[in-house]
Amino acid sequence: MYALIMNNQVVDIEKREINLSEYYHIDLIPHFIECDDTVEIGDTYTDGVFSKSIIQEQSEVGL
Amino acid sequence: MSWAEVKKVNSNMKTPLNTQIANAMYQTAFLITTTQTWVVPKTGLYKIICVGAGGSGGNYSTQTGTGGAGGVAIKNIQLTQGDSYNLTVGSTASFSNICSATSGGGNSWTGGTGGIATGGDTNYTGNNGNTINAYTTVLGASVGCFIQSLSNFYTDSRIYSTFTATMRSGYGLLGLGQSGGAVNLTSNTGALFFQTSGGAGIIIQMIEEG
Numbered sequence: 001m002y003a004l005i006m007n008n009q010v011v012d013i014e015k016r017e018i019n020l021s022e023y024y025h026i027d028l029i030p031h032f033i034e035c036d037d038t039v040e041i042g043d044t045y046t047d048g049v050f051s052k053s054i055i056q057e058q059s060e061v062g063l
Numbered sequence: 064m065s066w067a068e069v070k071k072v073n074s075n076m077k078t079p080l081n082t083q084i085a086n087a088m089y090q091t092a093f094l095i096t097t098t099q100t101w102v103v104p105k106t107g108l109y110k111i112i113c114v115g116a117g118g119s120g121g122n123y124s125t126q127t128g129t130g131g132a133g134g135v136a137i138k139n140i141q142l143t144q145g146d147s148y149n150l151t152v153g154s155t156a157s158f159s160n161i162c163s164a165t166s167g168g169g170n171s172w173t174g175g176t177g178g179i180a181t182g183g184d185t186n187y188t189g190n191n192g193n194t195i196n197a198y199t200t201v202l203g204a205s206v207g208c209f210i211q212s213l214s215n216f217y218t219d220s221r222i223y224s225t226f227t228a229t230m231r232s233g234y235g236l237l238g239l240g241q242s243g244g245a246v247n248l249t250s251n252t253g254a255l256f257f258q259t260s261g262g263a264g265i266i267i268q269m270i271e272e273g
Contacts, residue, residue, distance in 0.1 A: 004155060007176045009168045011118075012154040023149050025136075025163040025182035041154060042169055 002032040003039050003050070010035075010043040010050070095265040098151050106144040108271040112137050113156040115178035115189065116263040118169030131167025131175035132189030133263060136182055138162045139270070156263040158182075166263060167191075 002020065004012035013035075014020065020029055039050050095101065103109075118130025138161065151157040154166035162182030167189045168175035177189030 004165065006165055006179065007168060009176070011166045011168055011178065014153075018149075022160055023151050024155070024157050025160055027181035028155075028157075028163050028165070031165075 001035055001037060001039075003035040003043075003045065004028070005031050005033050005045045008044055008046050009053075010039060010041050010045060013039065013041060093265075093267040095150050095267065096152055096262060098153065100147050101150050101267070102147045103142040103144050105269060105272055107142065107269045107273055108139060109142050110137065110139050110266075110268045110270050111158045111162060111183075112266040112268075113158055113162050113164040113180065113183070114264055114266075115156055115164035115180070116154045116166035117189075118167030118175035118178075130169040131177040131191050133166045134164040134178035134180035134189050135187040136162040136164045136180035137185045137187075138183040150265055152263050152265060154263060156265050158265055158267075162186075164263070 002014040003010045004014065014023075014032065015037075016023075020032055024032075033045060035050060040052075042053050044051050044053055093101070113136040115133025115135070117133055133156075138158075140161065148159040148161075150159070151163075155163060157163035160182075162180070164180040164183075164186075165178040167178045175191065177191050179188050180186035
């Protein structure tokens, strides 16, 4: 499972067991980081660590 | 051929020539909104347009900014009948490893970052989202295409009603990357809001056969 990271944010999750280089342009490959199934779109990725967005957590409370 | 001759030819055809051309064009354009293996139907020159999804829009409770627009990659490429390609449509839109466009970011105080595009003859980076102020009942939305921007929409909460139908999570061609999370205020005190983002997708169109 891989997270696609842009600007320290998870913008997509790739759950398929695939060779990424056959499915995505080569320039995107370095942006994929292996992750576990707790990671979600919108999470942040800083210094090698995934963390839940504070905004996202507040959103859930607010809703 | 003169117009009179075209009309004469058309009159002798069960299906008029212009209708046949229109049908042929329609049949050689494909809108891809799901992940799939796509088989080239006819050898020819194709235009591939990958559109990343829009980032999540802001909402009332968190005062977050608008989502970033998805990137857009456009590429002309010669394809051979029978060849198959892995197409990915999630938040990202990717035509095999040939060209890809990522979604915009969301859940940001100051607006999500626009998505990027790679591999295209032309690559557009999505617009960044913007900061919003929830307490003025002006809420954010995202937009998933470089063509549109919501930068002015939230300056007047009344404007949203005009765009609700087109700015909600996208369906079909119009929704491809163009729609974003919309805001639908039900009254001055209560609000419903959508955090959906514009859908990603891929347009494949044959532009020259053979």
